[in-house]
Structure formats: structure tokens, C-alpha cells
Amino acid sequence: MPALLTVDNITQAFPLKNGGTYVALKDIFLQIAEGEFVTLIGHSGCGKSTLLDLLAGLTLASEGGILMNGQEVTEPGPDRMVVFQNYSLLPWKTVRQNIALAVDNVMPKLAKAERREIVERNIKLVKLTPAADKYPAEISGGMKQRVAIARALAIRPKLLLLDEPFGALDALTRGNLQTQLMEICQEAKVTAVMVTHDVDEALLLSDRVVMLTNGPEAYIGQILDVPLARPRSQLTAVEDPTYYGLRAEVVTFLNQQRDARQQRLKPKGAVACGALEKVNLEIGFVPLTDCAPLVMALEGGFFARHGLDQVRLRRETNWKTLEANLRQGVVDAAQMVAGLPFAMTLGSQGRSPVPITSALTLTRNGNAITLHRRFHEAGVRTVADLKAWISANPGHRPVLAMVHPASMHNLMLRAWLASAGIDPTSDVELIVIPPAQMVATLKAGTIDGFCVGEPWNSRAVQEGHGTVIATDTDLWDGHAEKVLGVREDWAAAHPYTHQALLCALLEACRYCEDPANRQELAELLARPDYVGTRADVLLPGLAQAYDRGTGVPTLIPGYNRFFGPGVNAPDRAEATWILTQLARWNVCSFPRNWEEVLDRVQRPDLFGEAAASLGLAPEPPHTTASPKGFFGAEQLDPCDPAAYVQALQQEPPLRIEAVVLPPPPSRRPVAAT
Amino acid sequence: MQTLSSTAASATRTTGAYLEIDGVTKVYPSARGAHTVLDGVDLSVAEGEFVCLIGHSGCGKSTLLDMVSGFRQPTTGEVRLNGERIIDPGPDRMVVFQNYSLLPWLSAYDNIALAVNNVFPELQRNGQAKAIVEEHLAMVGLSEAAHKKPGSLSGGMKQRVSIARALALKPKVLLLDEPFGALDPITREELQEELLKIWADHRVTVLMITHDIDEALFLADRVVMMTNGPAATIGEVLELPFARPRVRARLLEQPEYFDLRNRALDFLYRRYAHDDE
Numbered sequence: 008m009p010a011l012l013t014v015d016n017i018t019q020a021f022p023l024k025n026g027g028t029y030v031a032l033k034d035i036f037l038q039i040a041e042g043e044f045v046t047l048i049g050h051s052g053c054g055k056s057t058l059l060d061l062l063a064g065l066t067l068a069s070e071g072g073i074l075m076n077g078q079e080v081t082e083p084g085p086d087r088m089v090v091f092q093n094y095s096l097l098p099w100k101t102v103r104q105n106i107a108l109a110v111d112n113v114m115p116k117l118a119k120a121e122r123r124e125i126v127e128r129n130i131k132l133v134k135l136t137p138a139a140d141k142y143p144a145e146i147s148g149g150m151k152q153r154v155a156i157a158r159a160l161a162i163r164p165k166l167l168l169l170d171e172p173f174g175a176l177d178a179l180t181r182g183n184l185q186t187q188l189m190e191i192c193q194e195a196k197v198t199a200v201m202v203t204h205d206v207d208e209a210l211l212l213s214d215r216v217v218m219l220t221n222g223p224e225a226y227i228g229q230i231l232d233v234p235l236a237r238p239r240s241q242l243t244a245v246e247d248p249t250y251y252g253l254r255a256e257v258v259t260f261l262n263q264q265r266d267a268r269q270q271r272l273k274p275k276g277a278v279a280c281g282a283l284e285k286v287n288l289e290i291g292f293v294p295l296t297d298c299a300p301l302v303m304a305l306e307g308g309f310f311a312r313h314g315l316d317q318v319r320l321r322r323e324t325n326w327k328t329l330e331a332n333l334r335q336g337v338v339d340a341a342q343m344v345a346g347l348p349f350a351m352t353l354g355s356q357g358r359s360p361v362p363i364t365s366a367l368t369l370t371r372n373g374n375a376i377t378l379h380r381r382f383h384e385a386g387v388r389t390v391a392d393l394k395a396w397i398s399a400n401p402g403h404r405p406v407l408a409m410v411h412p413a414s415m416h417n418l419m420l421r422a423w424l425a426s427a428g429i430d431p432t433s434d435v436e437l438i439v440i441p442p443a444q445m446v447a448t449l450k451a452g453t454i455d456g457f458c459v460g461e462p463w464n465s466r467a468v469q470e471g472h473g474t475v476i477a478t479d480t481d482l483w484d485g486h487a488e489k490v491l492g493v494r495e496d497w498a499a500a501h502p503y504t505h506q507a508l509l510c511a512l513l514e515a516c517r518y519c520e521d522p523a524n525r526q527e528l529a530e531l532l533a534r535p536d537y538v539g540t541r542a543d544v545l546l547p548g549l550a551q552a553y554d555r556g557t558g559v560p561t562l563i564p565g566y567n568r569f570f571g572p573g574v575n576a577p578d579r580a581e582a583t584w585i586l587t588q589l590a591r592w593n594v595c596s597f598p599r600n601w602e603e604v605l606d607r608v609q610r611p612d613l614f615g616e617a618a619a620s621l622g623l624a625p626e627p628p629h630t631t632a633s634p635k636g637f638f639g640a641e642q643l644d645p646c647d648p649a650a651y652v653q654a655l656q657q658e659p660p661l662r663i664e665a666v667v668l669p670p671p672p673s674r675r676p677v678a679a680t
Numbered sequence: 681m682q683t684l685s686s687t688a689a690s691a692t693r694t695t696g697a698y699l700e701i702d703g704v705t706k707v708y709p710s711a712r713g714a715h716t717v718l719d720g721v722d723l724s725v726a727e728g729e730f731v732c733l734i735g736h737s738g739c740g741k742s743t744l745l746d747m748v749s750g751f752r753q754p755t756t757g758e759v760r761l762n763g764e765r766i767i768d769p770g771p772d773r774m775v776v777f778q779n780y781s782l783l784p785w786l787s788a789y790d791n792i793a794l795a796v797n798n799v800f801p802e803l804q805r806n807g808q809a810k811a812i813v814e815e816h817l818a819m820v821g822l823s824e825a826a827h828k829k830p831g832s833l834s835g836g837m838k839q840r841v842s843i844a845r846a847l848a849l850k851p852k853v854l855l856l857d858e859p860f861g862a863l864d865p866i867t868r869e870e871l872q873e874e875l876l877k878i879w880a881d882h883r884v885t886v887l888m889i890t891h892d893i894d895e896a897l898f899l900a901d902r903v904v905m906m907t908n909g910p911a912a913t914i915g916e917v918l919e920l921p922f923a924r925p926r927v928r929a930r931l932l933e934q935p936e937y938f939d940l941r942n943r944a945l946d947f948l949y950r951r952y953a954h955d956d957e
Contacts, residue, residue, distance in 0.1 A: 051864055147737075177861065177891035179736050179948060204865055241949045245942050255932070265866060294933075324933050447935025535930065 010038035011198050012062070012166065017071035019057055031057045033224035035071070037217060041165075044192060044199045046209040048257065049219035050264055055202040056170055058219075062200060063089045063168050075166065085113045088159035089168040092175050094151040096143045096158075103130065103139040106158045113162040129161040132191055149180045156188065160195050167192070169201035173208065182241055185211055189239065206257045210235070211244050218260045221268050229260055248406065248453035252325070252440045259328045263337065280314060284501040287317035288508070291329040291341035294322055294538040295442055296461040296545055297370040297489050299528050300569055301342055302537050304515035312514075313507040322536065325441035326411035333494065334361050339501075340508060342369060343492040346413035346585050346594070348608050351492075353595040353666050355413065362495035362668055366613035367509050368575050369489045369516060371568040372480055373548070374416055375464040375555075376423065377473040378456035379449060383557055387476070390427040397434050405455040406436045408445060413595075415479075415488055418588040420458040422639025423482055431592070449473055460488070461567075462544040468556035469544060475555035478548075480563055483638035485573075487581055495607065499672035509617035513575060520570035525550035576618075576626045577609035580645035584637045587648045591640075596662035597652045607668060697724035698885060699748065699853055703757035706743055717743050719911035721757075723904060730879060730886045732896035734944070735906030735915075736954035741889045745855050748887060749775050761852060771799045774846035775855040778862050780838040782830040782845075788837075789813055789826040792845045799849050816844040819878060836867035843875065847882060854879075856888035860895065869928065872898055876926065893944045897937060898928060905947050908954050916947055 014037040020028045031054040039045050047055040060066045061073060064083040073080040075087070096105050107126045114122060130139050133153040138146055143154070152172055159167060172188075173181040185208055192199050203209050209216045213233050220228040235247050244250055277285040288310075292298040301320055304310050310318045321338055323329040330347060332338045343365070354360030378387065387396050397405065409416040417439075421431040431437060440448060445457045450472045457463070467473035479486060491512060498505050518524055529549060533542040547553045549567050552560035568574055582605050590597035598604045615625065637643045643651040652661050701723040708715045718740040725731050733741045746752040747759050750769040759766045761773065782791050792813045796803065803809040817823050820840035830838055839859055846854055859875075860868040872895060879886055890896050896903045900920055907915040918940055922931055931937050948954075 050866065177737060177858075178893070179891050179954065182949060183954065241945055242942075245938075245945060251938055258932075322929075324929070443933045444935065444938075447938060450935070539930065539933070 011041040011043075011076060012037075012039040012200075013074040014038070014058070014062070015071050015074060017058075017061060017068040017073070019054070019061065019066075020069045030224045031222050033226050035227060037227065039198060039200065041198055042196060043214050044189075044201070044212055045215050045217055046201045046203050046213040047217050047219060048203055048206070048209050048261070049225065050204070050221060050261065050268070052222045053219040053264075054222050054225040055219055059089070059168050059170050059200065059202050062166070063087050065089075085162045086164050087166045087168060088162065088164040089170060090152070090155050090159050090172045092171045092173075094143070094148075094155045096151060096154055098143050101140050101142055102135055102146070102154050105143075105154055106130065106161050109158045110161050125161055129157040132160065132194065133157040133187065147180075148176050149184050152176070152184060153187065156191065160191065160197065165198060167197045167199040169199060171202050171204070173205075174203075181205070181208065186240060188212065189237075193238070206254055206261070207241075209257065210250070210253055211239055211241060216257060218257065221264050228264070229256075231256055246451075246453065248408070248440060248448045248451070249438055251444060255325060255441065256327060259325075259331070263328075263331065263335070266337070267335075278317060280316075282503045283314050283507055284504045285339070286315050286504070287319075288315060288340065288504070289319050289321050289338045291321045291323050291332050291338040293324070293326060293329060293342065293442060295463075296532060296538065296549055297373045297567060298342055298537065299519045299532060299567075300369045300512050300515040302531055303519050303528065304511045306531055307515060307518055309511040309515045309518070310508075313511040315504070315507055315511060320536075324443055326414065330411075333363075333492065336494070336497075339497060340491060340493045342489050344411050344414035344416070345487040345490050345581075346415065346418060346589055347411065348490065348492045349582070349585055349589060349604065350413035350595055352604060352608050352668065353589075353598060355589070355595040360666070360668060362607055362671075363492045364495045364498040364610055364613075365490045365492050365577055365608055366498075366505075366610040366617070367491040367512055368487045368577060369491055369512065369569070371485050371488055371574055372478075372565060373488050373567045374419070374458060374460050375475045375478040376420060376456065376458045377445075377449070377464045377467050378476050379452075379454075379473055380471065380556070382456070382476070383474040388557075390423055390429070390477070393424075393476070394427040394429050397429060404434065404436055406438060406453070408438050408440045408448065408454045408457040408459075410442050410459055411439060412592075413589060415486060416458040416460075417594075418585065418592065419479060419482055419486070419638065421592050422588065423477065426639055446470065446472060461548055462538065462540055465547045465554065466540070466544050468547075468554050471556075474557050475553075478553065478555075478563060478566065480566060484565065485568070486638070487578060490577075496672045498610075498613075505613065506617055506620070509613060510621055513570075513617055513621060513623075516570040516575060520568070520574075522550070573626065576614045577611050579605055579609060579611075582609055583645040583648045584640060584643060587640060587643060587652055590652055590661050590663075591655055591657070593661075596664050596666075597649065598666040599649065599663050600665050600668075601648060603668065604666065607671065698727035698729075698762060699725040699887070700760045701725075701744070701748070701757075702760065704744070704747060704754040704759060705756045706740065706747070706752070707755040716911040717909060718754075719913050721913055723914060725885060725887065727885055728883050730899055730901050731888070732900040732903045733887065733889045733906060734891065734893065734896050734903060734948070735912065736908055736948070736952070738909045738954075739906040739912040740909050741906055742857060745775070745857055745887065745889055748853065749773050749855050771849045772852045773855060774849055774851040774853075775857060776839070776842045776846050776859045778858045778860075780830065780835075780842045782838060782841055784830050787827045787829050788822055788833065788841045788844075789817065791830075791841055792816060792848050795845050796848050812848055816848040819847070819881075820844045820874065834867070835863050836871055839863065839871060840874070843878070847878065847884065851884065853885045853887060856886065858889050858891065861891065868892075868895070873928070875899065876924075880925065893941060893948070896944070897922075897940060898926060898931060903940075903944065905944065905952075908952050915952060916943075918943060 014035055017035045019032040020030045023029050049055050061068055064080045110122050110125050130136055135153055143151055173184050210233055216231040218229045219225045235244055278287040280286045292301050329341050333341045348363035348365040351361050351363045387393050409420055424431045442459050442463055445459050445463045446467045448454045464475050529542045529545040532538045532545050553563045554560035586601055589595045701721055704721040706718040735741050747754050750766045796809045796812055817826050822840055860871055903918040904914055905916045906912050
């Protein structure tokens, strides 16, 4: 769709009384298509209203400019109407007269009857015909704002600009007006840009939510597409399984901005100690059974033993937030789904590449695929049965959820589906939702199944909502699941701290692996600071027989693997599988320079140093590929992954391109300790 | 998630009714005949309980609050506190309004002191009033702003002064009429958190009006949802099973949170949808 409006690299600065300048907005680029509804959200002082004023032509940008239909916006005009929070109605004129005044002024050449007809039509559009002869003081705040909207629309603007139009109204009245505004915009086919700080309002109304960072020098921090079906209502929106995930993204962004502001006010510096460059580490994790090594390293004193005595574990409910925090340096290190270091390094989904270093695999296995109980009741026992079910029920496209596009959950779920001839892109719908919301969403009936780590499969089974159709030990026993990731520049700047971190976590992994410690582990993980659930939900698979909900629970040796030969070292062959599958499912394009990417991301050398300093035997070179080949990619030769990618018959054909990585930071050599 | 525990939630209340709203109906005469605002409202609030009232404008929430504060009297039925019928306003039931209601020419300290001296003249005489005012300013983190006048305080700070003033009178019931409605979202969340802390420390019974579902779910033990007026009444009561102390981020992870939120939305936007004409 052609852009109606282009905000072309705008910077807006204001002179200060003391002679300096205040840069409110910096390098804003935004295109808005005709008919689109876009909201601008951010904290006070983020420049949202400044941007709206620029769109209205009320002020001119210091640098850059705005094009509307190819014309530069230099002054206010009737093609761009603004609705303010305070209504701005003339109190001595009735509803009808307020609207007529605008129409008469802007369209003096129209016949009187025609102008009157426009006024009446717009009064009707906002459902105010019965109140047309009332004065502003006689009607409610919500009605006043509808008059203001009718007045703006009556002069047929191409662009409707709304500056917190419902900010003065209570939350419930706001809800009614939001619904009406949506109907009006749809009917009038108008493009709208709205400033708000209400997250639910933004999601309900928008096609896209543009999130602005804090000023000064505010810029667009993130743009969220809101793919909820229209027409929408408050209720249909929240009933969509993706709603609370989308909401969490905006809330998280706003919280991060708030934290960033507080941090700027009182910045936390690095606390160095001896050779360690930094001992006050923030480490991100997602509450799942396999965050165990991080929890154990803290609670069991392994961090402290290696000098890291000020570690704080930062709990994130979803992987996207964790990713954003590592990207922005809010955390020093993070537990990651195995594909994430590669996706971040390659810069997937429109984000700029941030090279990530991973020198330690924290866990292997630990996932399962759960389907709603009704599939088991309908006789679905295997992926082939699922294929048959889909063929037999053409009107019912199953919705399956996973936790992140770069997670093993996504890659293995897709490969599992594809192995039976189920097309993961057309035969089912795959959506991303945070792990902790899986069970509730399954229960609500808005998804049909999911692939996730524990305790969420066990929880679904225990509550009777689902049954486990496959565990990952059935599919690919021993695959890497969670890894430790740090930014490459962080690793270069903190070599001793990084080594200490690797040593502490490796020791914690060894502790977690011991069956004698598993009960203690479950009790620790159950605490609200960590997974926050009952210990007995954590035990299946970890310390007890695994219950699939379909018969007698069975022991699955190695369902959660934390330590052992070939468990913790970064595995190059496995990484080639990940790179090929990220390309296969269009998460990232395949890098022609894949060897460089692997060399940059995976650091078996750093792992080797840590293992040696703990007195562990060196790892033999090995591969986790099973004798029959890689899961779902049997023909993959890890020495020539490009050949495999080229051979995949896919439409459109997969892209293989050289990915330009930022130059590596200079590394400080680590002296032997 | 299993962090919920009904025992933790119910431990905050003692058994038995403390504040009783018993068959309350409020009718106003009007030119077009009698106008019934509230019709047969029954609600028992336990001592130390935190109850939020939510409903569309015009549902009579504020009228109901006025009958608890004693500013208005029910047409039929009665409101009792600790078994005693409420017939007039009193310092055992303090109200905090959205607009702060501070005297603009007095400092934060003097606004609170004025109320304390009025209600407890004996404390003023024996010199203990000062300590009480200072204690309550400290409670809301305003010790350093004690001598500022409302005009130089932010909205959030003004509302802190109002809350400190109300609690300095040691009320049995704190009545809050949309206290945070005029604040920006960040300040609102900060004050909600402070209010919960104060409530837990003071063991005061709270009845609060709000339009914000998330606010109600974060704060309350029970959310009382009102039907639309005229002749409004209690439509549904949500019991919130969330353990305390509550952490907002943790609350948002609980599937039950979204179930309850959707139920409130369903009540307010589907079953009792409301047009503002």
C-alpha cells in the first residue's frame, strides 16, 4: 500500500532559556498507509504530542520533513484535523452550530443545503441527533468529545489526528467511545494517528502501535503490528489468544523505559573486585524448570564461590523481553533458547544484528508437545494421526503455540509436523505466546496445543486440559535446549567475569544433574521468585516418572539433562542444524558466511578454559546428531549446510546471503589462573 | 500458577461483618416522580478487608459511598459499622476524593495538623499531635515536602497528603472515591503500591470506587460490580484469590488474573454495557 504520510527523518529541537537546545525528537522515520490507524504511545515527555503537532503542521521540524500525498506539510490545513483532549467546543453554540461553523468556514463554496446535509450526516455518524440542539454544558464529556470528532470529520480530512482524546474520561466511558471511534473511522475511511498512554486503547484501535522512547532525543523504540481481526470490540480483542501477549509487549516496553529513566537518574556502575571486571551481574531468565542451573548457582553459592557475590536473577515472563533486555544492556547475561544467539547475531525480524557469544549449553531436552485432550479422545496418538485428523476436519485449522520463533520449540515442532506431511505454515496456525500463558490459553479453548518446556506440559496434564503426544526425547534425544548468552562486546570487555560465570554455572549444572539433588531443586524452583508453582508439578520428568496423561507415567531417563559428557560444550554440528532450520522456517535468511557466524557465536575455547579450570576432562569432539541424522533434516551434512538449504524445495526459494556482522571487538587475552 | 492461596487472602480479614450495607435503597423526588438511584444494595465488608466498587457513571457508587461516610442517608435500609447505625459523618470513616480537597494556603504539614487538631484536641494540648502528623507524612514519603503548599506539589504528592491526612485520624474505614483517577499511569501505579503497603500496615478497612479494572484487580480482596442506574444494585462480586503481598508483574502472569479481568470486562461491556447519554 502506498504511504499517505511519510515522516522523513525528523528531528525536533527547542531553544532553552539558558541558551542551550532541547532535542525532543531525534531521527523519526515513519510511514503511514491510507486507511491505517496508528497510535503513538510512550511516557510523558517522550515527544508524542510534539510529533502530532508536526503532523498537523502546527510546528515545523528542525530537521527532516513530512510528506502527505507527496506534498510537504508546512502549515495546518483542513485535510489534517486535530481532536484534543479538552474538546475545544464553543460553549455558546449548540452541537449543531459548533459543527456547522467549521463546515461553513472550510467549505464556503458549497450550497447551503449541501453544507447542512454534511452537518446532519456527521451528527448522525456520532449518534448525537437527539442532542443536536443542546449546548456543550448540557452534555457529558463523552458526548462533547463525539461532537469534536464529528466536527473534525465533517470537513472530510484525509488524516484525523487525536491527542489523547479520551484522557479526561473515566476508563469505562472511554471504552464506549473507543468502540464508536473505530466504527466511525471505518465508515468514514479516514486515516488516523492517535496519541495515548492507555495500552488497551492502543491495542484495540490500532493497526500498528508506535512506541516512543523517553525524551530527550526520543526515537521510535519499537513498532508492534496488531493483527487482531476486525471488527473488534473490547471483548473479542481480549478473547483472542494473542491479546495478552501483545499487551505484555507494550507494557514491557513502557516498563523498560521507566526503568531506563530511573537508571539514568541513579546509574548502577560496574562493581569490580580483584581481577573480576564486574561482580554485580543481572542475569535474565524465564521461569521454567530448566532455569535450574541459574537458580542453583545463586542459591547454592556457586556464583559467590567464583567471586560473583552480587548476582541478581531477573525474571522475565517472555523471551522477547529477555531478548530486548540483553540487547539494551539491562542484563549482563541471559538464559536463552538455543536458537536465540543466532537469531540475534543475524538480526532477524527487522532488528539490527547484535552479535551474541555463547560458550555454555545449560540444558538439553525438557520439552514436550501437548495437544488438547479432545485430540487424544478422537484417537490422535501420533503425528500421522494428527495429519489424518486435519485432513478429515477441513474446517478446523489447529492453532498451536510456541514460545519464540528462534526456540527449539518452534524448530522442532515444525520439523515434527513436516515429518508427517503437515505444512506448518498452511495446515496449522502457529502463534507465539509466553510459556506461563500456555495452560490458561489451552483451557480457554483458543489454542489446540503447544510445544513448551516444563512445568507447563505437566500442568496441562495434571489439570486435565491436555495430553502429551510427544516429548523431545522421542524426537531428538539430547538436543541443546537452553544456553548461556552474553553480548559479544560484553564478553570482550569482561573476560574474567565471563570465565567466572561459566565456571559457576558449569558447577551448578553438575549439581543439578545429580538425582540426589532433584527434590531440593524442585522445592527451590517452586518459590515465587523462580517458577512460582507447586513443587509437585515440577517433579515429573525431573525427579519422577513422566505423566503424559494417557496411561501409566513412565520414567524418561535424561528428560532434563544438565551435565555430562557432550552436554555443556557448544556443539558446532548442532548449530548448523539450527542455522538451516531458522532459514527453512523463514526466521532468518541462511548466512553464506555460516562458518564465520558459528565462529563468532560459539566459543568452545572459552568453555574449554572453564572446564579445565574446574579440573574436568577435556570434551572429545562429538556430534549430537543421532545415527540416522539430524531431526527432520536427515540429509543435512554439517560440513556443507548450504547444499541442504539449496535443496529444500520451498516457495519462495530460501535466501542465502552473506550477513555482514559488525567488526569483532578486540579481545583481551585471559591469563591462566 | 500455584502461588495463589486462598488462606493468604482470607487471613487478611476476620470473620463476620464489620461494615454492613443492609437493604439500602436511595430514592430522590424529582419533577417526573420518584427517581430510584440505588435499589436494594446488600454488602457485608469484613474488618480489614479491601473492597473495590466498579460500575459505569451514574450507577450510584458515589451515592453508596456517601451513605457509608454519613453524608447522605438511605431512603430505606441502613448502613452499620460495628453494629452501630451510621447517621452522620464521623472521623472513624474518612473519605479521600479524586480532587485532593487540600486547603491551598496551608502547607502539607498544616493540612494534616488542622485535621488532627480538630479531631483530637487533647493531642494538640499534650503536644502529641506533632508526632502524629510527622509520622503520617513519613508514611507517604513526604517528610521533606512537609512545608510545601499544595500549589507546589505534583498530583501524586497531593493525593499522598490527602491519604496521610485521612489516616492520621485513625479511621476504622477508609473511603476512597476514585483517588487516582486524575494521575498519570506511572504515578497511579506507584500510589497503588503505596496504598497497599499502608493498608497492610494500618489494618484499615477500605472501600474504594474505581473505573479501572486493573486497579481493582491489583488492590482488592473483592471487586463489587454494580449494574447500571437508575435503580442500580450489585450485579456480581469477584473474589480475588491472589496472595499478598502482591507484585504487579507476578499478578500479570497468573492465568486467573486474565480470567477475572475478562469476566469484569464481560460484565461491564456486554451484560451491563452503558451509553453515556
